[in-house]
Amino acid sequence: MKDFGSDKKTVIQANLDAQKIAFAPIMFQAAKSLRNLGILDYLFHHTKANIETIATSLNLSVYGVKVLLEAGLSLELVYLRDNEFILTKTGYFILRDEATNINMDFTQDVNYFAMNHLEESIVEGKPKGLKELGNWDTVYIGLSELPEKAKKSWFDFDHFYSDYTFPDVLPILFNSNPKTIMDVGGNTGKFAMLCAKYNPTVKITILDLPGQTIMAQKNIAENNLEDRIFTKDINLLDPSSVLPKDFDVIWMSQFIDCFSLEEIEKIFSKAHAAMSDNTSFYILETFWDLQRFQSSTYSLHATSLYFTAVANGNSQMFHSKDILKIIEKVGFVVDEIHQIIGMSHTLIKCKKRIV
Structure with missing residues (x-):
């Protein structure tokens, strides 16, 4: 059987990974915003660019682009060289990889709010997060009646x-x-x-x-x-x-x-x-x-x-x-x-x- 885990990390790496988990929902939204607002796509087509150029080109505020790209640094979606941002391989996957995009949309449109009920679901043995989408006992009963965005992401x-x-x-x-x-x-x-x-x-x-x-x-x-x-x-x-x-x-x-x-x-x-x-x-x-x-x-x-x-x-x-x-x-x-x-x-x- 494959080794699916170990405890050989340094304390520093373990702490970093713990913070990634602690802030995961916030940073997920940052990655999605970098994708949806066209910032990653701009860097894909322009190789590198500074905050002001990106903000002007996409009609976004300098502040908004700045906070997203700085989050992108910690997410390793971009890196910074000579005050200009460059797309990383991970950033490319978020932008262009079909599986990654389908997974992200599924997470956002079907699961994001529902996951707030995970503990309750574990305790009761019922899908308590489903009420965020509709009033059914299981999602399969309500598939044809899901909200359109959730339905598309589910079937995709x-x-x-x-x-x-x-x-x-x-x-x-x-x-x-x-x-x-x-x-x-x-x-x-x-x-x-x-x-x-x-x-x-x-x-x-x-x-x-x-x-x-x-x-x-x-x-x-x-x-x-x-x-x-x-x-x-x-x-x-x-x-x-x-x-x-x-x-x-x-x-x-x-x-x-x-x-x-x-x-x-x-x-x-x-x-x-x-x-x-x-x-x-x-x-x-x-x-x-x-x-x-x-x-x-x-x-x-x-x-x-x-x-x-x-x-x-x-x-x-x-x-x-x-x-x-x-x-x-x-x-x-x-x-x-x-x-x-x-x-x-x-x-x-x-x-x-x-x-």
Whole structure:
């Protein structure tokens, strides 16, 4: 297992890191303002510039540019040479890196105020920060009704990480030439439509909450795929709910992180009951212990707290061993594992254990 931490820092470095944490929400806003107000972009295009030049060019006050750029020095987004500011590599990532910008917007528009309720969420086991967005028990019930800015940032975040996986997973998924696919938690239908376009004969059924299936139906109709993609409303947390049978593939992508381990075991049991010996069960997830880069692990640990305070109060981005234990317990065997699909995903293919 990777070493995800140590205590080998000097006292000076440890103190600096502690102050970064203490002032993190304030400095986050400074970084966002440097991006949104065009200051980082100006430095990208002009190589270097002083405060007065930037303020005049962007129609901002000298004071405003000054305090933001001085914060940018401590954030290491810029550095100062001969009274002129220069963009750093980190500043470039804040400005131009798509993943960083999607993460920042997700943090601001979905999580920023909600995270003020994290302690309360931990104590009560409920997403107490969700009330900052709307009055629902979980965010999934209210996805279609989120405030527009939050909705855009939520879907941008969700789709960005899943979309990178699709070119890699489609050849694996269709290697066995499935005729029917059950897409559990199919959301807006994006993956189902890609499957239908990748294979001209496959038929896909999306299972999700009513709010999501309504969005999916609209997208399916706009793409003239009503004859091959179908939807079914389901709440998998309802003890009486069952998954339909007679599918070649059961597919769950970025889905199980929406549930607790106890709930995942029940959902996997429902999948197991719906499968024949020839059905393949695919799980596509981002496991924090299987990341190539420390930045990915950091992002996943932060995302877990979104699930705690906003999404549902009891799920997270999991360690792979947590899920592999449930896979074995329910009665599956792992047929294949494909690591680092897309940016940071792992694809697990399961079959029913033959007794």
